Amino acid sequence: NPESNMGNAVGAAPVKAAIDKGVTVGLGTDGYTSDMFESIKMANLLQKHELHNPQAGWEEVFQMAFQNNRKIATRFFDKIFGVLQAGAPADIIVVNYYPPTPITSENAYFHILFGISGDMVDTTIVGGNILMEDREISGLDYERIVRRVKEQAEDFWKRF
Structure with a gap:
């Protein structure tokens, strides 16, 4: 929820450091906004800003949105998510x-x-x-x- 973090001035999550330590970091919204596409954009920009590095964020945000969110949902709901295959929602x-x-x-x-x-x-x-x-x-x-x-x-x- 990068927009919420910015709007509430609570800073940016240390995404890269957490992922580098093996934490499965996801990306979502918390009601502050409800547009995941915009959250992907903002997460990418916020990581660049936070790390003072224009190359930061690309891989981590992709991993969060398209790999880790699927893993988290699959683990939480005990169903396979994020794939188009028989048996998956x-x-x-x-x-x-x-x-x-x-x-x-x-x-x-x-x-x-x-x-x-x-x-x-x-x-x-x-x-x-x-x-x-x-x-x-x-x-x-x-x-x-x-x-x-x-x-x-x-x-x-x-x-x-």
Whole structure:
């Protein structure tokens, strides 16, 4: 949660040192933000800033986001995550991203780091179930929810 750490002025996690000691360091959000693509970008920048090294962060953030998060989730939930294979939960996102340059196995991470953001997510599939398609969350009455939230917020501020 690099954005939260920066927003609360609590510093940067010693990611490289922890990984070098064998700690499985993951990357996530804690409610301060909810865009993992932006957290990947910010984690990369924060490590560069913290270590005063423009080369820092590349490998560690990739490892955290795409290897360690999978390991942590697999260990915690006792299911295989982060792979497309039989028996693994079908957790997939579809992103509307049309880059001006080709995506290859060598540069895919950099397209994620510099080109993709959460607002490009079009479809979300969790456990094989489509939860969002064409940016519409299935089963939710969005207008009703917004209306209720506004009512609750007004009530809260009157009491506050």
